Amino acid sequence: MSLKALPLVLIIGGLVWIGAEYAENRKRPSRLKVPAETELSTVSGKAIDARVIERKAQKNVLASRFSELDIKSPAGVVTVRVGDPHSERVLAGLSGETVTAKYDPNDDKAVFSLSTPSRQVITYRDTAAYKHKLAESNSGGYTAGWIAVALGFAGLWISRKLR
Incomplete structure (x- = not known):
């Protein structure tokens, strides 16, 4: 050249x-926006199923990986997404337990906070800090x-x- x-x-x-x-x-x-905790939707109910989802791009290359958690609430079953920075290990042992999830309905129902009556599984502070760092790196x-x-x-x- x-x-x-x-x-x-x-x-x-x-x-x-x-x-x-x-x-x-x-x-x-909304991929780089961190919603305030008051802007999040909340669902409470029994955790009935958790699974790992792997989306592949062309030529069978892994494009994204996240976990989904089905929560049976009085209004019906709600599926929320647990992704970075949390792995599927945080969902281990939750099946059958009563959980409360706070999620962003504008970002594929991404979970920002997840708790059981006895412990905090995912904290809003950790998730928001991770998303802030991601936004800074993409800016x-x-x-x-x-x-x-x-x-x-x-x-x-x-x-x-x-x-």
């Missing part, structure tokens, strides 16, 4: 990066894209000045 093409590659790559970040944020706007996506675009334009400007 010639040095004249490098600025164009940086500009195009930066714009693609920005577009990908925008599309991901638009597809799942650089737009910045990296704009830096690539700026470097590309700077490269074009410098190459024109050197002619």
Whole structure:
């Protein structure tokens, strides 16, 4: 690749990066949002089933892994999702126990807090802290894209000045 093409590659790559970040944020706007504890929905009842779900992408590559927990409440069975930072091990031994789950209905019913009458299995504080760290690490996506675009334009400007 010639040095004249490098600025164009940086500009195009930066714009693609920005577009990908925008599309991901638009597809799942709540993925990086940490709801207040008062915004969460609550379900209480008997834990009747827990299972591990593995979603695979093309070529049978693991795309995501999380656990689901079915809770039989007076209103019916509610399925909530237990994902990062918690593993399926936190659900071990919950079958048949009375549980209370606080979950985000806008984010695939992701559990933020799970408790039994005798213990706190998942705490809101731990889940929220993990999601805050995830949001901070993803916040650089737009910045990296704009830096690539700026470097590309700077490269074009410098190459024109050197002619």
